[in-house]
Amino acid sequence: MTTRRADADHSTSVAGQPQEAPPTPLTPYAHLPRRYHDRHIAHSTVDAFGSAHWLLAAREPQPGRGALRPYDALVVTVDAEGRDHATELSALRARFPRIDALPDGGFVVADARSRRSEQHVQVYDALGRESWTFRVGDAIEQFLVDPAGRLWVGHFDEGVFGDDELSRPGLRCWSADGEPLWAYEAVEGAGEIYDCYALNVGEDGVWACAYDDFALLEIDADRTDGSDGSVRPRLNSVAGAHALAVWPGRAMFVGGYGDDRDRLVDAVVTHDRVRPVSTGRLVRSDGTPLGRRRTVxxxxxxxxxxxxHTAWAVLDIGV
Structure with missing residues (x-):
């Protein structure tokens, strides 16, 4: 696996207006070994330590109103050195699965849609044995585990405005055994979360941008005990981004509405606001436009x- 810097010249902003930048190519990162290509890819992610994971099933789970028959699955992991291994998981119940890895080698799988009566999160140990089940709320948009093993869940509007009270804050943090640790509340400088568009969970903190004001929220993961000051908002004029990368004093926003789905906005981050300095486009490593995609x-x-969904590529703003 390799990374490549997205070069930006912060001196190009003139009279406060962001300047046009050349297209930024992605760098190939990880591939699902070809011997697994005959299986259905139920979900895939990259964890907090840089390993890529694919959740594979014999066939696609069939959504419907009736109970879903539990099914077995295989998690194929490709680590930062390109080595792969597989873990068998049994009795999955997720119709729309989301997966991430835990620091102890286990996995957490959730169904993105759920009823209030369903324990729709399943936690597996490193041997693939189910150890916990619990709920985190309906309409999961973002599902990421941090390096300490805490689960960060962002919800889209059908959850925030639905009948599941667990989803209403729009963004919450849970322990790996289902204990609620923190829930977002509006703060001065940022309103309610109606749809968690972008969530960044890294080694140094948690960041989010949400509809409708898109303030850049910096969340202190070590203050999820409810103490004041866990959220620091910054005024942000970049609307509709579905992903973001952060680096000291800098943020890169990916995506937007309509024709801006491949937009890149490079910005300076100050103590109270986000100041865009350049805009460009994110493209494949060969320079061609991107197709339908998921991001982490x-x-x-x-x-x-x-x-x-057999390969991951990466945009890295910090090298």
């Missing part, structure tokens, strides 16, 4: 996975 934001990196 981890500190200075944004990982991008296009259909058919």
């Amino acid at each position: 934001s981890r500190g200075r990196q944004v990982y991008v996975q296009e259909e058919p």
